[in-house]
Amino acid sequence: MNIGYYPGCALHGSSVDYETSVRACMKALDVQLDELEDWICCGATAAHSINHKLSVALPARNLGIAERMNLKQVFAPCPMCSMELKKASDELHADPNLCAEISEIVETPLVGTVDVWNLIQVFQSVGYDNIALKATGKLDAFKPACYYGCLLTRPPKTVNFDDPEDPTSMEELLSKLGASPVDWNSKTVCCGAGLTLCDEAGVARQVRKILQDALDSGANCVVTACPMCQVNLDMRQADAKKLGLAQDVPIFFLSDLVSLALGLTPKDLDFQKRYVAIPNELQKA
Amino acid sequence: MSNPNPDLKARVEELANTRLSDCYQCGKCTAGCPRGDVMDVPPTRIMRAVQIGNVEGAARADSIWRCLSCLTCSARCPKSVNVSGVIDALRQISVENGYLSSSSVKITEFQKSFLRNIRRNGRTNETEMGVDFEVRYFLRRFDVMNALNTAALGPKMLTRGKMHFKLGSPVKDKALVKRIFEKCGVEL
Numbered sequence A: 001m002n003i004g005y006y007p008g009c010a011l012h013g014s015s016v017d018y019e020t021s022v023r024a025c026m027k028a029l030d031v032q033l034d035e036l037e038d039w040i041c042c043g044a045t046a047a048h049s050i051n052h053k054l055s056v057a058l059p060a061r062n063l064g065i066a067e068r069m070n071l072k073q074v075f076a077p078c079p080m081c082s083m084e085l086k087k088a089s090d091e092l093h094a095d096p097n098l099c100a101e102i103s104e105i106v107e108t109p110l111v112g113t114v115d116v117w118n119l120i121q122v123f124q125s126v127g128y129d130n131i132a133l134k135a136t137g138k139l140d141a142f143k144p145a146c147y148y149g150c151l152l153t154r155p156p157k158t159v160n161f162d163d164p165e166d167p168t169s170m171e172e173l174l175s176k177l178g179a180s181p182v183d184w185n186s187k188t189v190c191c192g193a194g195l196t197l198c199d200e201a202g203v204a205r206q207v208r209k210i211l212q213d214a215l216d217s218g219a220n221c222v223v224t225a226c227p228m229c230q231v232n233l234d235m236r237q238a239d240a241k242k243l244g245l246a247q248d249v250p251i252f253f254l255s256d257l258v259s260l261a262l263g264l265t266p267k268d269l270d271f272q273k274r275y276v277a278i279p280n281e282l283q284k285a
Numbered sequence B: 001m002s003n004p005n006p007d008l009k010a011r012v013e014e015l016a017n018t019r020l021s022d023c024y025q026c027g028k029c030t031a032g033c034p035r036g037d038v039m040d041v042p043p044t045r046i047m048r049a050v051q052i053g054n055v056e057g058a059a060r061a062d063s064i065w066r067c068l069s070c071l072t073c074s075a076r077c078p079k080s081v082n083v084s085g086v087i088d089a090l091r092q093i094s095v096e097n098g099y100l101s102s103s104s105v106k107i108t109e110f111q112k113s114f115l116r117n118i119r120r121n122g123r124t125n126e127t128e129m130g131v132d133f134e135v136r137y138f139l140r141r142f143d144v145m146n147a148l149n150t151a152a153l154g155p156k157m158l159t160r161g162k163m164h165f166k167l168g169s170p171v172k173d174k175a176l177v178k179r180i181f182e183k184c185g186v187e188l
Helices: A016-028 A044-050 A052-068 A079-094 A096-106 A119-126 A128-134 A169-176 A200-216 A227-235 A237-242 A254-261 B006-016 B043-051 B055-059 B072-076 B083-097 B104-121 B126-141 B144-159 B174-183
Strands: A002-005 A032-035 A073-075 A115-117 A144-147 A221-224 A251-253
Touching (some): A016 A032, A016 A251, A044 A052, A044 B083, A044 B104, A052 A073, A052 A079, A052 A096, A052 B083, A115 A119, A119 A128, A128 A169, A169 A254, A200 A221, A200 A227, A227 A237, A227 A251, A227 B144, A251 A254, B006 B055, B006 B083, B043 B055, B072 B083, B104 B126, B104 B174
Parallel strands (some): A002 A073, A144 A221
16 A cells, blocks of 8 residues: 655654654555655644644645645644644635635645545554454553544544544554553543643643553553654653652553554664653563 | 724634634533633633623633643534634734733743744754744743753753754755745744
């Protein structure tokens, strides 16, 4: 399978380990990634807080690049990027005048033929059963709390993915690979990553609340498909411990666990870059 | 309370692409808000203020800058009102009119540093953005503890290869990115 690939800024910065993990996993699944030529930032929260038009234009530029490259699907591993790309696409579809104006602003004709996928949707298109067939080991030791955060399922009409209150697509995949995902309450509670440099105290409280719920529900790790959730839950865990978080919680990317099941090693996945050390029993399937 | 301003109310509806009169004050947005407990004016009351035309009062509230943009309120609204979109619109109006509350300075400075960084590089260079933000914020507030707290992250990130002084693959057409910002009328 060949799909377009929009890494987004985080995967070239503080979440380089996510890009390593995603690329290793896709290679193991024979999914070829065609990176968008000269892609630019999607604008994230800052753009839509300060200038609405900019928040459409920046993602639209990337959609235009994908159209020029004749790509039918673009995989954006960061849910913020994939949501912003989808939202811009919807707005351009809904309003021909806006579409014409934005096409002019971004100097690229926009037609609106590109589908945007998150990480889980890539796994779904490969097929959970096909992934399980390729697996060389079982994730027996893993009792993950699957964490969706905000933007994988919200806004529901834009992302049109899973149940916004009780999503289960990660649990289904990981169960097929031998893991025992726990049932828990905080799977869609915001971790506050967007304000991690602006409101440290508030963010630490969110992180503690979420991770303590994971522990209380019997999890031995948290799995996410978002670079900002991962880095925030991982890096801010020291602050959460000061607020009473009982113990370390290793934070994985979904692609890490799939990769381990496919026989890849911690070195292939940059585990040494994580803030909270990953215990030996969770380093292999 | 300031005077009702119908023009600003219409602008909020347009920016948020939602109908303000649909809100019937059930409070579900506030009940599910992860930040409701630290807000001076919670989402339900923000909605009411805007409904009766007190856009300026709502745009001056500290709470619109406490919002995490997690979209739980919009997803759960029984009338499908885009509550988080209304908060976004109020932030934009607040920035345009200089209505900033004292605790919003840090967040708006951060967002401006973020956007300046994209305008310059096309992609975020987190190290450069972080330094730009911390220096500007320090110069406005002389907040020594904040500078030290953030500086403490540096070594942690460096030793994990998570801090980069140059972009791995820089954008080639940076001039285009600058033109996009200009044409959208972004002033930073």
